[in-house]
Amino acid sequence: xxxxxxxxxxxxxxxxxxxxxxxxxxxxxxxxxxxxxxxxxxxxxxxxxxxxxxxxxxxxxxxxxxxxxxxxxxxxxxxxxxxxxxxxxxxxxxxxxxxxxxxxxxxxxxxxxxxxxxxxxxxxxxxxxxxxxxxxxxxxxxxxxxxxxxxxxxxxxxxxxxxxxxxxxxxxxxxxxxxxxxxxxxxxxxxxxxxxxxxxxxxxxxxxxxxxxxxxxxxxxxxxxxxxxxxxxxxxxxxxxxxxxxxxxxxxxxxxxxxxxxxxxxxxxxxxxxxxxxxxxxxxxxxxxxxxxxxxxxxxxxxxxxxxxxxxxxxxxxxxxxxxxxx
Numbered sequence: 001x002x003x004x005x006x007x008x009x010x011x012x013x014x015x016x017x018x019x020x021x022x023x024x025x026x027x028x029x030x031x032x033x034x035x036x037x038x039x040x041x042x043x044x045x046x047x048x049x050x051x052x053x054x055x056x057x058x059x060x061x062x063x064x065x066x067x068x069x070x071x072x073x074x075x076x077x078x079x080x081x082x083x084x085x086x087x088x089x090x091x092x093x094x095x096x097x098x099x100x101x102x103x104x105x106x107x108x109x110x111x112x113x114x115x116x117x118x119x120x121x122x123x124x125x126x127x128x129x130x131x132x133x134x135x136x137x138x139x140x141x142x143x144x145x146x147x148x149x150x151x152x153x154x155x156x157x158x159x160x161x162x163x164x165x166x167x168x169x170x171x172x173x174x175x176x177x178x179x180x181x182x183x184x185x186x187x188x189x190x191x192x193x194x195x196x197x198x199x200x201x202x203x204x205x206x207x208x209x210x211x212x213x214x215x216x217x218x219x220x221x222x223x224x225x226x227x228x229x230x231x232x233x234x235x236x237x238x239x240x241x242x243x244x245x246x247x248x249x250x251x252x253x254x255x256x257x258x259x260x261x262x263x264x265x266x267x268x269x270x271x272x273x274x275x276x277x278x279x280x281x282x283x284x285x286x287x288x289x290x291x292x293x294x295x296x297x298x299x300x301x302x303x304x305x306x307x308x309x310x311x312x313x314x315x316x317x318x319x320x321x322x323x324x325x326x327x
Contacts, residue, residue, distance in 0.1 A: 024196050028095035031192045033280040035102035042113040048101050049175045057171045065237035071125040072132050074114045081107035083152045099193045106186045115166045131227035146201045153194035156250035161187050166240045
C-alpha cells in the first residue's frame with residue numbers, strides 16, 4: 001500500500017506573494033516549460049545514432065573502462081531520478097513541483113538511454129564501487145530537502161556535466177560523442193531549481209544551521225573526491241585526464257555557489273571551507289608540490305589552502321573561466 005505522505009494543499013493559491021516571490025515562481029515554472037519544449041525521444045535518438053555509426057565503435061582495450069565509467073553515471077542518474085521524484089512529491093508550491101517533475105522525467109530518460117546503450121555494447125551496468133555508493137546514499141538517505149538539492153545539484157550534477165563533456169570530447173565512441181550533448185543540455189537546465197530554492201533556505205538558517213550545511217558539503221566533497229580517484233585509472237584508459245574532470249566539476253560547484261549566493265560574505269577575508277576543499281583536492285590529485293619530498297608537498301598544501309581560503313570565489317571562477325550554461 002502507498003502511504004499518503006501529505007494532504008492535498010487546497011489553500012495552495014490563497015496566499016499573497018511578494019514581487020520577488022512571484023518572479024522566483026515564474027522562473028521555476030519556466031524550467032518546466034523549457035523542459036517540455038526541449039524534450040527528446042531517447043529511443044529514437046539512440047536508435048538513429050546506432051544506425052548511422054553501425055553500433056558502438058569502442059576499441060577492445062577501452063571497452064571495460066567505458067563500461068565502468070558509464071555504470072557509475074547510470075547509477076548517478078538513477079539517484080537523481082529518485083531525488084527529483086521525491087522533490088516533486090514533497091515540494092508544496094506549484095512552480096517548484098513543476099520544475100522537479102520535469103527533471104524527474106529527464107533523469108528517467110537519461111537512465112534508460114544509458115541502459116540501452118550498454119545493451120548495444122553487449123554489456124550490463126556493474127555495481128558501483130564503495131565511494132560511488134556512498135555519494136549516492138548520502139543524497140538519497142537524508143530527509144532534508146536542502147541537503148538533497150545540494151547533493152544532487154552541487155555535487156552529482158556538477159560531476160555528471162564534467163563526465164559528459166569528457167566523454168563527448170575524448171573520441172572513445174562517435175555514438176557517445178553525439179549523445180552526450182543531449183545530456184549536457186538537460187543537466188545544465190536542472191540546476192535552475194536549486195538556484196531558486198536554496199538562497200532563501202540558507203538565509204533562513206541560523207549559525208548552527210549554516211555550520212551543519214558546511215560540514216555536510218565538506219563531507220560530500222571528500223566522498224566525491226574519493227570516487228573520482230577510484231575512477232582515475234579507467235578515465236586514463238579512455239584518454240581522459242582525471243584532474244581535468246575534477247577542475248571542471250569544482251569550478252561548476254563554485255559557479256553554482258556564486259549563483260546561490262552561498263559562497264560566503266564577500267567582505268570576509270578568509271573562507272575556511274574553501275581552503276579545506278582546495279586542500280582536499282591537492283591531497284587526492286597533487287599539482288602544486290614545490291619540490292621533492294615532504295617539504296615540497298607541504299608547500300603545495302599551503303598554496304592550495306591559500307587559493308581556496310584567501311582568493312574570493314569570483315576570482316577563482318574568473319581564473320578558471322567557468323562557462324555559464326544556459327538552455
